[in-house]
Amino acid sequence: MHFNQNKIKILISVLILLQLFLISHRVSFDYRILLSFYKKDVAVLRSIKEKDVIEVGNFLKTIEKDFYFEKNFLKRATNEYEYNSPDTVFYQRIVEYLYPIKLNKDSNIIISNNNKLYNCKKIYKYKKKHVYDCKK
């Protein structure tokens, strides 16, 4: 018993092509990203996927200060079993996006979902995310 080599080659080639299409779909391949892969801000939104992260992040980039999160927000966001919750995703994405602007417990700049924070002045808002400048 043997298999016809040419038929097998054709079959595998077709399967390889189909698999490549599947992979390109799963990694969200886009030729526009390929043509501008060397640019600084390429594919930021498609990588982070959260518009609020980019908006709040861009604001924090303009003030160039370290930041931190409000206590309850931080508790929810760092719960390892809630790794898909919106707060966790926001926390992780903004920390990654903003580096080298860093998380700092002593920072005056606090991010929260709350509409008001005691002793703090709201300096930016995007949808449900609020940025405060708090007196220490």
Place this chain on the structure above:
Amino acid sequence: MFTIVKNKKKIINNFIGVLFLQLLIFCNYYFWIFESFQILIIPIICMIFITFFYLIFNTFRENKLLSALIVILTILTLGSPSFHWDARSIWLFNAKKLFYDENLSFIINNYGETYINIYPMLGPALASSIAKLFGFWNEVFPKLFNIILATPPLIYLNFFLKNKISKFFFIFFILLIFEKSLIIGEMDGLLALYFVSSAIIAFQLFYNDNNFLFDKKLAVLINNNFFYIFSFLNFTFLTLLKKEGIIYLFLIFVSCYLSKIILSKKIILYKKNVTIFLLSALSILFWNYFLNFYGLNLNIHPGTALLQNENFIKLFLLKILQIKNFFLISEAIFLNKTFVISIIFFTFFASYFFIETKNIKKNFNNILLVFLILTTLYLGFVFFVYLITTWDLLWHLNTSAQRVILPLAFLLSYFSLIIVQAGLPKLFAK
């Protein structure tokens, strides 16, 4: 005769290229770790790219399909965003921190707390160097480190494929088993690739002139000092990709050593081989020493936390006695898509091999035994880790089973491919 000499020359050129590329990556890693010679990082990364392109070009003459695959994977990497969790939050983020800080302070200060800063830095160091070359960080090109690191084992494993059809199958297996894991900036695909190449290298070390992989064309690669350096670099990379790499290296070593003892029925100390394995473990031991020195907690991984518990044996027995856990783990591991695919191919090829081959050559025994012991030990290790997990077992399985089984799935597929092509050239007759 001329063709053999020509092929031999191509293989030697490719082998030297692979060795040189790994040596450069190794130097690049230590330049970042020691926070010294930073001025050399740009020349090093330039040389890495030149060697990488040379290897693609040189491999094209020998195996067009593999070259095409590396080029296509590079295109896919450069044309896709980085949105996968492990890639973004661990590997690429570590690389980003290294790129901006130019030192390991983020590890010493345990930046971000919930982030895993203590993982080995081989991949992130290469990604940081790529960013250095461009002069800035972005969301796309740092992922290229995946392809560069994958190229040496891919080319090495390709050396043992003797006909076109097996090269077709090889590419097919890579795409089917690894899917996107070689291009998204994660380490799991690379770990599986280095696991299999290290297993083959270790097998060559222990059975250097008595195995069916032994080929006159390849003999020149095995019995020389370059092969020992190559072995050392491969094993070191295996340990430096992810924390479980050192366990995998240990399993490979035990499998080869044990098979040698069983087959020869005597215990011999293979000084050279033992030395290579010990030297290869030094880099990760040095890394762990560094973490210990700064008091960083190595126990945060859920797979190891229970080991430190005072009542470990009692807790372990309690977990073992829950039969349900075995079923849950078995279901996640054995009914995993990747594993099922590899088992189908393995069963098909292996059964064909055993039914059709009338005279199984004696020198097949050694690789079969190594493979059997390695598979058993690997599965034992996986079950052990899941049994002692301190996370919720279902949650842990859901988030990691597919990645954990990749090395074994690729080993099964590659192993089935090489035994078939060596034992049954008839199978792929024209």
